[in-house]
Amino acid sequence: MGNYNKAELKSHGMGKELVEPDWRKITLEEAEGILEYYPKIGNVKKLTWHSPRPFSSAAIALTDSGYYFLKRHHFAIRDVEAILEEHRFIEHLRNNGLPVSNVVKGESDKTAFTLDEWTYEIHLLGEGDDWYRDAVSWSPFKCKEDAYAAGQALAQMHIAAETFEAPKRKQSPLISSFSIFNSAHPIKQIEEYLKTRPALVKYLDDKRWKDDIQKHILAFHEQLHVDLQKLKPIWTHNDWHASNLLWANVNGKATVKTILDFGLSDKTYAVYDLATAIERNIIEWLELGKKLDCTVHYGALDALLAGYESVRPLSKLESHVLYKILPLVHVEFALSEIDYFYGIIKSEENADLAYNTFLIGHVKWFREPSGQQLLNYLKQRVNA
The missing domain is CATH 3.30.200.20 (Phosphorylase Kinase; domain 1)
Incomplete structure (x- = not known):
């Protein structure tokens, strides 16, 4: 095609x-x-x-x-x-x-x-320079100053988004939503998700996907849906990577001049969007191999969160949700990627990569020492 x-x-x-x-x-x-x-x-x-x-x-x-x-x-x-x-x-x-x-x-x-x-x-053309034009997904910020500015801009966007009145998006491929794990019964939600995605159903036919979800993912879901019900849903960007921003140096400080690419946007939660920004910019997923290890840029993480909270401080509940939701933010989009690769592009190889690495591998990493260290780091910030 x-x-x-x-x-x-x-x-x-x-x-x-x-x-x-x-x-x-x-x-x-x-x-x-x-x-x-x-x-x-x-x-x-x-x-x-x-x-x-x-x-x-x-x-x-x-x-x-x-x-x-x-x-x-x-x-x-x-x-x-x-x-x-x-x-x-x-x-x-x-x-x-x-x-x-x-x-x-x-x-x-x-x-x-x-x-x-x-x-x-x-x-x-947006104002500013494309400092990250050649950066691939999951590549880190070049410096802490860029991370701080990105955090500020994300918080400003969330404040403006609070007054946007629109329902969730209609079903389309490659939208980063959070409906499956925003429920008490994720497996049932996945079954509903599959009813309108025949290519994804066909791909999963020979996969033990229910076992994989229960074994690797559901532990992170416990109590999350209860906390989310207490938060206000808003429209969010859902692909907050440095390459989707245009930049300038203003008075010696990195500044976001234009926010680009709302293709993955949908109605989720501010803390989901913030967790996605961490997932996109702070963890070097492309290093992930058989050892299930990859670099976490803690300096950039601190700067991103500091920039965000300088504009929109997280509530106590949002701080708790942040470390709970982080392992799950890419799961639903990974399912959409599998559907895209298998059903539209006809690449079973890429669909396999999306299943084994993006859907399952990323979540498994959060149970490894490096992933647990990151989640504990975010937990400790709650009471700092």
Whole structure:
């Protein structure tokens, strides 16, 4: 489906090495066709950069009126309705003073369009520099100052998000939600989750997935759902990695100038989003091997939390939930990744990696000495 005409472009893969992309790159001819729906932009002169990020295709276009960021999704991943869910959240944040990407309106003020099997959106280039342009998922902050600034920006976003009134997103692949473990019976919730995902059902047919969930994951779920019921759900970013931020040095301090990529956003909890930021930036998962060990950047962790709490201090309950939810924040998205790789991309190899490493391996690590040390470190902060 996506495996054709990839030309010389390489993409971020499941590890540290660049790989063949899942989706072909945007061509100049294609960009010209997209811009017919955006008459105020004018003609495209050239494409100056193609994104190496997985799951979609994106490029920067130089046009008669300046530079724009063009993004294309396959309709099986995002249709117009799904994109508009993200755009409404972005608009709310912008109206509340957050430095988010600026979505461009086309014909009839629409901000997303369908052409053939693709869904398109266009953004103005955000303010700031892409310090982490080449950083793959789960790579750490370059310094504690960046971690502190990222924590501040995340807290500011959560405060603005509290007044965004919208239901949870409709079912789409590759959304980072937290519905399975926000319940008293996760296995039953997974069974409900599977009812509308036939490819995932087929993949799991020969897996002892219930045994794996019960053996490795359910211990971390105990009492978590009870605590979560006491917290207010809000819309969250759910992919808070340094590479989804644009940066500047302002008076000698690292500053987040633009927040990018709300593709994984959904209604969860502020503390879930914070735990995801820890999971994305603080633990070097790509080191994980047979020894089930990887580096934890405690200095960056302290800076991230300090920056966050300088704007929005965690409640006592949120501090308790933080170390309880951390081992589980990637589980539901890992199921979605398996569904994507097996059902859409047709890569059983990547689906196996998502199951064995992302779904099970990451959670197992939290039962190892390094993982337990991290959880105990977060526990000790509660009463510090």
